[in-house]
Amino acid sequence: MQKSCEDISKMLVDYADRQLSAGESSEVAAHLTRCEDCRSILMALQRSLELAGVIWEDGLVETEAIRIPIPRKTTAPHWSKYAAIAAGILLVVAISGIWRALVGPTEKEPTFAEIERRITESYSAARLLAAVDLLAEYPDAENIADRQYRYIVETYPQTPAAAEAKLRIK
């Protein structure tokens, strides 16, 4: 059964693009020999693509004229950046030296270890003071308590507990 013009016209693009099987292709070719309408469609398909190509090529000529600046990843070290950092450090050291020379030695600020030591001492002294206060409530332990208050004052002299202990010494 022969295919109608409508069926053939649906195959014409694939025929022009050589996408049809050998059987289908020869069927279309046979139809084209006897059908002028389908022949003109095929010619229009080819011509329009040719003209589209001309238009596209023309646009390409324009785009070929442009230059695309390509940003590049730099792998080399940024010496200028390092130089700026070094200069900054040198500047700080120099200013600091000049300032010390002009103003003189200032009071030494406590270190973190020093602060930590003070906290530990205050805690120990306070804990001991609380224990001695409990002991002092017993009449038999008055002497022991007194000795312990003195111990707190001598061992942890800078703590608030030592100040308290000093008031309780008889």
Add this chain to the structure above:
Amino acid sequence: MNEINPDFSAEMDQVASERSSETNFVDIFLAELGPLRKIVAGMGLSASDAEDILQDVSIRALKQPGRGRTREQCFRWLIKVTVNRCLTEFRRRKRFRRKASEILKRRSETKADLTTSEQNVIAAEELEIVRECLREMDETLLTPMVLRYFCSLGSREVGEILAMGPSAVRGRLRKARMILAKRLIERGVEP
């Protein structure tokens, strides 16, 4: 235990070979600038648009790590990015700059195939029809056409780029081509 586990050693070799074969997107971009330019030109965008688009694509290529991708995959990715960028621009300004007469003038300067004035008039008329038709064509039909016929990609490759099957691509190509052909016939130009 001083021995190195053979599996670990093999894994390290693989990693080393992957690193050495790491794909550089920018190098591929530079090597494949021609097809990318074709896409932009095929979509009918102007030279200044093309410059912006290709610059954007180059920046994206620079930022993109090529690790674990083949050259082919990188190229597809670049096409996809260019097509998407073109579509954004295309939707914004759907136009073709040059008129048919100007195109013909330029062509006649380079090619001596149009000899008589009568042929020139016919060609100008035909070009104008096709140019107008391309300008009005829906992007879903124009993009596969540009990729297939101007960039010479296969239907399967076009499908991969536009995220559709090869048969869908063929369907769109058929539709687009018939629109162009019928427009020529309707306007009475004898091919």
